[in-house]
Amino acid sequence: MAVVKSVKIDGENIHIFNSAIYIFESNSGYTLELDLIVSEVTERKYKKEQNLIIEIELENGRLIDSIMHLKTLSGGLPQLNLFCDLETIDEYGDLDRVNESSSWFPNVEEGVSLEEIRKVEMPNENISLKLNLPINQVEWLKKQKKASLNELMQDFISEYWKKQE
Template sequence: MRKVKTVKIDGENVFMFNSAIYIFEAESRYTLELDMVVSEIVLKKYGKLENLFIEVELEDGEVISTIMHLRGLVGGGLPQLNLFCEMYDLGDYGDIQIVNENDVSFPNIEEGITLEEIRKVEMPNEKINLKLHLPIDQTEWLAKQGKNLNGIMLEAIYDYWKKENLK
């Protein structure tokens, strides 16, 4: 199977942890498929878009530029983008491997990668709303912290989290 070196989505480089590019054959139809394990941040950025302009540089230097469509998101596993485009001429993509759903060599791009490793490279932030019942002097102090409050909470939670995980 040919190896992907780099991928750009809409002109922007995307860091991927593993990928596979192949031609999928089903009922005499062919699609060019690009599967990538990416960070949760990349998945959130591109995972809701239907059409993406993709530039794939293969390890041998060949560049494939095409509009690809996002296949439904895969749940339960690692964050992935699964992209495809219809093919009308197999000659357009040289010697990219052709696979079908019964093929033993179907690529497993999640093998050997963990969510923890992905988050070491790019940790997503999530917004959370908290409801607390505190003494009035503490609520007044918190209100005065403004933008600094996020950093205070982050540090306090990490300190507590580290203590709990070392037990």
């Protein structure tokens, strides 16, 4: 079984939490498949792309460069599922082969948790709050910069969270 050492997408290294690379055989032909568990930030960055330039380095030193298509799967851990059609599989003898009736199919989510992923890269999200505050507090809030309000809220929530545990 080939093991992925590193992956670059459009020339940029990405952090991989788990991966599987294999050949999928079907009646219509062969595809090279690359399943990656990545951070939520990485998944969001690429999930709307259709074609990506992928550079794969395997642990045995082999390099595979290809333009791959992205298919998105919902649910579970953040993933990028990439594939490209192959004319011939002669040069891919070191990769596992899978078909629809195979008893083995790679499970890249096994052994990885969302908590582990977020320790490496925590995504930020925008949130809007509707509050009913005294006018003097509203005026003070309006004078603050967004960055300082973000920091204030993060500190407040962290302290409040610690007290709840």
